[in-house]
Structure formats: C-alpha cells, structure tokens
Amino acid sequence: MAIFKDKNYFRVDLSKEPDESLWMRCKSCGELVFKRRIRENNNICPNCGAYFFLTAKERLESLIDEGSFVDISKPIMDDDPLEFTDTKPYPKRIEEAQEKTGLASAIILGSATVSEIPVVIGVMEFQFIGGSMGSVMGEQICHGMEEAIRRRVPFILVSSSGGARVQEGIFYLMQMAKVATVRTRLAEEGIPFISVMTYPTTGGVLASIASLGDVIIAEKGATIGFAGRRVIKDTIAEELPENFQTDAFALAHGAIDRVVPREDLKDELGKLLSLFVEVG
Amino acid sequence: MAIFKDKNYFRVDLSKEPDESLWMRCKSCGELVFKRRIRENNNICPNCGAYFFLTAKERLESLIDEGSFVDISKPIMDDDPLEFTDTKPYPKRIEEAQEKTGLASAIILGSATVSEIPVVIGVMEFQFIGGSMGSVMGEQICHGMEEAIRRRVPFILVSSSGGARVQEGIFYLMQMAKVATVRTRLAEEGIPFISVMTYPTTGGVLASIASLGDVIIAEKGATIGFAGRRVIKDTIAEELPENFQTDAFALAHGAIDRVVPREDLKDELGKLLSLFVEVG
C-alpha cells in the first residue's frame, strides 16, 4: 500500500523514533554492536570506525542542530508522465519506495540551523529508487533554492544519487537543465550554496547541481563520478585504477574542495557557513 | 648614430622601398633566388616554400591592403628607468636596435584595412631587442586598443617576441598587467581582438595580451610557449618531445584556434573579420 497514494502528504518529522532491533553485527569488524550506539554515533561502528549507510533522515539528524528541522517541501509526488513500465510499472516502484522509506520522494527539504546558522537544506534518499532525480526532486531543489533566497540563508544540498530517473525519460534530462538554471539565481542574489557529496554522487546529479556548489565538500568514502564503472566497461572496456571515482580521486583532480570524515561534517559545515554569514 | 636620439620621431612609411642586393641563397633548398621575388612572395622561397623571417614592416605589408597603412603610434621611445647596464648600457642597446630596424621601438602601430575592413593593427619587430615588451610596447598596445574602441574597428596584434624586456625589470612585469587590464575594455565595448602569433610568441607576451584574443591564429611554424627550452632544461632537466611548443602542439592543447600558412594569412583574417563586422 502506497502511503502517499491517497494524496495526503506527510511531512518529515525527525522527532519520531523508528523502532528497531537492539543489536546488529558490523560487516566490517564482525562485532555485535548496539544499534542505538551506532545510531548515536552517526552510523559509524564504535568498534572499528566503519561507516554504515545513512538514510536521509539520519543524515539530516547528523548535520543539523537538534530539533531545528522544519519540513518545507512542496506537497508533491512523482507522476508517471511516460506511463513507463519495464519489469514493473513505474507507479508501483514509487509506491514501494515510499513504503520502504516513509518519504514522499527521493529528497527531504527543510529549514534548519547548523551551528545555529539558519539554512535551507535538501538531503537525497538513496533508498528511494537510488536517489534518482525525477521531476519531483528537480522541483524540490528549485523550491529549496528559492526559499533560501527568500529567507536570505545559505542553501545546502546533500547528494546521494545514482543519477537518472530513467522512468521519466526526457523529464529527467530537463531537470538537469532546470536545477542549473535556478542555481544561477542563487549566484546573482549572493546566496551561498554548499554542495555535500556523499556515497554515491553520480550521473546527472553530479553533472548538474552537485557540481555547482560555491564550495563542494565530500564525505569520506563518497563515490564521485559521471559514468558508472559498468557503463565504462561496456562502452570502451578501459582498465580503471583502483582509486577510480573515490573521494581521493575527485580531490586530486580538483573536482571538490575537501574530503571530510563523517564525524566532522557538521562542525566543518558550521565553520564554513560562519564565513559566509555575518556572525554576532 | 641613434636615429631617434634627437627626439625627432619618424613615423613608419611603408611606401619607402628599401634598397638591397639582388640575389640571395635560400638556406633551405640552396637555390639562388631573386630577393625581389621572395619579397613579393611574403618572404617565402619561390623554389621550396621555406619561410624567411619577416620584419615588422614586411609582415604589415603582407597582411594589409596596399597603401592603407597610417602610423598611429604615440611618439614615444624607450626610457631607462633602472639605469640598467649589463655588458652594455640599455640606452646603447636601444640605439643599436633603432639603427638596425629603422623603428622607434619594438612595435609598429597603425590603422589600415584588411580586405577593405578598417582595423587598428600592431606588429611586433623581433629584431628590436627580441621583440621584448617594455613600457613603450605596453603603452603602444594600450593606445592601439583605445584607438580601436574610439574608431569602433577590430584590433589585430601580431606577436613576435621573446617576452621580457629584462632591462626594464618590474616595469616589464607591470606591462603584462597593463595590457591585460586595458584588454578588458575591448571586451566590454564589444570590439573584436584577433591575436596573431608568429615566430616566436613566448614569455610574458604569451602570458598576457597574445593569449587574450577573441580568436587566436598562429602562423605555420610559429613557436608558442611560456618558458624557453633552455629555462626548462636548467630548472627541471625534463625530456621534451620533438613537437614541443610548435604550432601543432599549441593547437592540440587547445591554446589557439587555427594554424594558417603565411600565404593564406591575409585572406583568413579578412574572412574572419568579415564575420565580426557588418558587411555591405
């Protein structure tokens, strides 16, 4: 059952505690660890330091001041303009993604504070059809930028996306143009845009909004690249180095400003933002 | 005797025929050829096609419509702000260069037409202290750009320079900044600037005005590069490929728009200019 099917739009509320089992085994070190402790530790294994996947909500919680989040997204959800069906109808995929994530779309958008600095922040949910960019994500990103202009606060976008929402075909491609177009207004208005690249930031998200940050910060361990390894292998069968499309690769080739460990990300953002806004 | 020593400034007059011996032997094919025929053939050997060096006056003649040249340079010549002496006093070098070239400085500046399109054109004289850029060349280039703006005609600069006028020290370096600064006005006024790179276009001339053309055309055989082979050898002793700093190297690395044989240069310029100016 699709939770947004009835056209009622539930806003994201970070205060709700998800229920979950008590223990999990770390895939990296093999230790049994308290889930709660991992959660409180930014989903980093307290034993070995391995990063576990963060949902968009968890990511938000890890970056913003507690209790500061207000969902400001538009009440919209994915349509099916091409009546697209592959092995499954597109609407079915959307429903499943909504059920799995509890989100209306692949992006959360809200106002919040980071180190007490007000911002508008968007966070992509990779578990929602690979965080792919369809018309809704494009619209929410633009809406977020416009809200940032209206409020005169910085815009932060945390990317986690495989790129194309293939099921929306040309409309996906046009979202690349759309977000890049609206991004120019931030520049003209002197509103800072911090792009945060997390695992993974690829395809048309990388080739549009994610690469257009005034400052671009990558989380340690992020994959950053345009064409996937598989596409490259299928197209030109090229030998690829081990560090291909890693955070270090992106840094060495000048694509990003910094690589930041997850545990420092919030502080770094605060420090950086404070340089862009009048403090005191 | 320094011809400009007495502070009388002779403007360049292309109609004066230099007297010269009748024959010369081509260094490339070894044939004896009529000097006059070479001259009429853009200093290209009529037998083997080798390019001979062009003086600035010859270069001008080869590029513009006959009889269209009017010297519009400022009546200035090199000073000696640092009272510079190496193995020879700088003023002595200037005198010798003036005597050798019959020019006041290392650049000729005038108005002319190319394929009947009015332009302001500057041509560097490599035989004048290696075509190096001192305060006078900087001032003449800026004056030329201002004249192009005033007349609303394209500006053409034909470079042939080793780069630094070392004897003017910091004033040479500041010419790089000066010409780049004034060049921004051409852009703001929508006046086209065609940079023509000939043998050689190097050092601070390459690293300032010559690289800032809206369109950059290199003559076939031009050497184009920032640091000389000798500097590179002395500094880092690197192995350099055979085509290093050739016209083909510059083209392959995206530094220039076209490589053009000398005999086509005038026609190409005319064709290109016609795209920038209303014709008819």
Next chain:
Amino acid sequence: MSDEQTLDLLETKIKELRELNKMDGIDLSSEIARLEAKLTALRKELYSNLSEWERVKLARHPARPYALDYIGMIFEDFYELHGDRLSGDDQAVVTGLARLDGTTVAVIGQQKGRSMEENKLRNFGMPRPQGYRKARRIMRLAERFSFPVITLIDTPGAYPGLAAEENNVGEAIAVNLETMARLRTPIISTVIGEGGSGGAIAIGLADRILMLENAIYSVISPEGAAAILWKDKERVREAAAALNLTAPRLYELKVIDEVVPEPLGGAHKDPPKTAAALKDALLRHLSELMELSPDELLKSRYDRYRGIGRYRTLTDK
C-alpha cells in the same frame, strides 16, 4: 533483408531501368512510372508507421548527414574555431562562426565520423570534457558579440572513461548548463541524430529545441535500458517504445518546439532537402528570438526551465 533494404533494392532497379530507357528502341517510360509510384507508396506506408526502434536505427544510420554536413548546407562562410584554451581540442565537437542568411552566428555541433579513421578522430561523436569546454568558450565569445548560438546535437553520449573523469566531465556538463541558462544571446538547439542523455543536454539548454523527424533524444540508449531495466538485451524494441524518445512524441509532451520534417526514408535520402527544412526552421525561430531584448530572452528561457517537469500535487496534511 529489412523492409528498408528491399525498398532500396527496388530503387536501384528503377535506376537501372531508367538507364536502359535511354537506349535506342526501348521505351519503358510507363513501366518505370508505375514502379516509381509503387515505390513511393511502399515508402510512405513503411515510414508513416515507423516504430520507435526503427527511428532509432534511422537516427544512427551511417549515411545520415552529420553536423558538418548540415553546417556546409545551411551556413555560409563557416570559420572553424578550435580549442578549450585549457588543455585540448576535442574533435567530437565542432565549433565556429558562420553566417546564417547574413547574420553571424556561433555554431556548435557534435560530430560523428563515417570511416574508422574519421571515427577515431571524432571519437564516435562522444565529446570529452575538453569538447564541452570548447563549446563553453564559444558560447561566451558569442555572448560578447551578441551572436546567436546554434547547436547541433548528435552524440551517443559524453565519452565515458578514465580521462573524462580525470578532467571532471561532471563539471564540464554542469557549468555548460549554468552558462547557457544565463547567456545573453539567443540559443537554438537541434537534435539532428542521436540526443544521448547528459552528453546531449550539455549543449542543449536553449530558447528553442528542435528535432529532426527521425532524431531521438533519450536518457539512455534502448540497448542500455533493455539490459538494465528489462535485464534482457534483446528487448530493445520494447525499451525504445517505453523511453518516449522520438521527435513526434517529445513534441506531444511539449518538451520540444518543432519537429523538422525529413524526406521519406530519412534525412540521408535527400540531405539538401533536409538541410533546407532545418534552415527554414532555424530562420523562423531566430527571427522571433531576435525580436526580444536580452533581458526578455533570459526571462523567457528562465521561465521555460523553471516550469519543466511533471508531478502530482498532494494535499498538505
């Protein structure tokens, strides 16, 4: 043998008959006329019911005119410009200045090759970051002198590979989009063959988007979609249909502004005629756009892209 090949064979036979007809004592005129009528009818039937996959094949037809072919037929005085000024000159992208019916324009085209050698030079029409940055440089040049920008899209996609990632192809495409969004001169883009995803839109953000009748514009190739979405490489026809990649369909979806007609059988059947149709369309759109001031132009371009996308509105609860 495909239907198209059968028709091509028939066409050849008619030509041979026509040769015979020139010889003394043989009059085949009426037979030839009937055969020609038949051929036209068959062609019309075949091409009026082209499937999406058949259009894909037409869009990629090796005899199809490429960017430089159209440039030669549509513009005068094309003066090619090279290089990104940074590190290279990518020949999969052709740029230059030219005259379109007297107006100087900047032309940017993606260029495929026909021979193996040409394809090596043109990288099969797959631009590298250097190509996108060359295009960007020419756009800025065009803006400086108020030259309209005409782009011709024909690429399977941006070149995927190590060197492309090392030169930040993502940035190259993204900043092109940003640049085109605010370029203070008209931009008209035409998909003349393959519009391959991000590699296409990187020169495709425009005031007007045209497509030749048999061109395609798609987020992924049908082959790629079949392999990834259907997990079955053979289901390309199904994928091609699902992707909504044809010009008529994209016009219905209001994403493109005009479908430029091609001769029966595809652009390669009569390149000059195709070029004439495209030239006519370019001139029409250009004359409309040149009525607008730069600010009006930017506003209308902004509004177009700000509004693009299809989604459902929900009740806020």
Next chain:
Amino acid sequence: MSDEQTLDLLETKIKELRELNKMDGIDLSSEIARLEAKLTALRKELYSNLSEWERVKLARHPARPYALDYIGMIFEDFYELHGDRLSGDDQAVVTGLARLDGTTVAVIGQQKGRSMEENKLRNFGMPRPQGYRKARRIMRLAERFSFPVITLIDTPGAYPGLAAEENNVGEAIAVNLETMARLRTPIISTVIGEGGSGGAIAIGLADRILMLENAIYSVISPEGAAAILWKDKERVREAAAALNLTAPRLYELKVIDEVVPEPLGGAHKDPPKTAAALKDALLRHLSELMELSPDELLKSRYDRYRGIGRYRTLTDK
C-alpha cells in the same frame, strides 16, 4: 662563515651565558648586557647596509615564514579550499576563506616547502596552471560574495615544464590578469618572499601591492640574469643590483605601495612580529579600500595599471 652566521653564533653564545647566569654564585648580568648591546649594534650595521644580493638570500632563507605560516598568524578560521574544478589541485598554491579581524576574506598564497617531502608536495613553490586556475576560481568566488582578496606571493616562478605548457600556462596567467583587472572586490597583494616574474604577477594585479622589507620582486633571478645578460654565472651580485628587485627600491620607483618592516636579521628572526606588522598594513589598506564602491575600486585599479610604465616622449615629426 658569512657575517650573518657569525652573528647567529654570537647570539647562541649569549644564550648559553644566560643559562650559566641562572646558576648559583655566578653573576654575568653586566657582561651579558654588554654582549647583547654589541650584538644589536652589529646586526643593525649588517642589516642596514644589506646589499641586493644579501636581500635575495634573505628572501629565500629556508627559515623564512611561508604563506601558511602567515595565514596562521594573521587570519582566524582559515578554511582551505582545493581544486581548479577542471583537472587538478596544485598544492604550490594554497587558497581558502578566512577572517581578517572579523571580515571574511579570500586568501591565495604561493606555498614553498621546507623538507624534501614538503617541497615535492609544494613543487618548490612553483605553481602549475592548475594552481593559477584554482586561484582564479577563488577570486570569482570572492567576487560573488564581495569578499576582499588577499594574495601572498612567494615563488621562484611558474613551474616550467612539459605539463605546464600542455595545460597552457600562458593562458592561465593571462586570464588571471584579466580577471583581477575587473574583479569587483578589493585585492591586496603582498610579496612575502620571492616575487618570481610572471609566476608572481599572475596573482599580483591588485589595488595595493605591499612587500616585506626583505622580499624581492624580479623579472628574472639574479642567477638567470648573470648567465644570460652577463654571460657569467658568477656575477649574481652585480645582476641583483642591476635588477632593482628590493622592496625599498621598488617603493622609490612607485611600483609598490608600502614596505612592511621586518625584524633586524629578517622575518625568520621573529615571525610573529613580522606577521603583526603585515596584519597591521593589510588592515590599514583594506579599511581604505572598503570605503570605495566596486565601481570606484575598478576605476582606480584601471587607472593605476593604465598609467604604469616609463618612457620618453618624442617630438612628432
């Protein structure tokens, strides 16, 4: 042993005596005081008559503070930014945002290394095109947010070599000059060590140019000039003198705006004191520049560079 080394030795001896003095029953206070007075007098004599060549050696002194040292001492909250967004991150150029007495500024510095390893990373302070383009990107960022730009120059020159030419170092420098000429925010450049020719001015077109007292700014190294102009590698002192490369001389020539004093013996004798003097100068100039509107700023910058150069006027005949 050089004069400077002799004085350093004397200083060490005084320190040793001071240690002895702390022990019971020994009172060397008056002897130490006399030795210290002597040392100061000798230093003053030595450094008030520094030859140009001696200043060159001070400017290159391995203990001399480098860009990051000054950044640490002068600015707060330095946040380093990396990469040219095109193809690389050149560590011979350090860029970032920071606070100067509360004002956010963009900082661009050329960075040398001390150890062999550091120098490998920093390429001996010789920037590659990627470094100049990183600087350009930061300038544009600064302009967007009206952050003043502070550049710290310390380079033997732009890196000469194959890779630099392949990446069009000429363009990199030229376009930086063009960019700085029209950047709508204040720019203050300080030569803190070596100002090596085109490699220096590529981040040195500014509203105010400062030099530390023992910094040098030159079109060519004295060694290069000796070899090329005097055809004698030994004549470096003569070359250094002829090149007019010292801060006091360049101030006399009205090319730079201020000479920032260094402690006796050079910046490395008291880095915090040098940094304090530089900070004071930066704040003074910045507060003047921030009084100007962007248009006034650009006009005054334009006029400065339009007017620079020395030539003789002749009678037009």
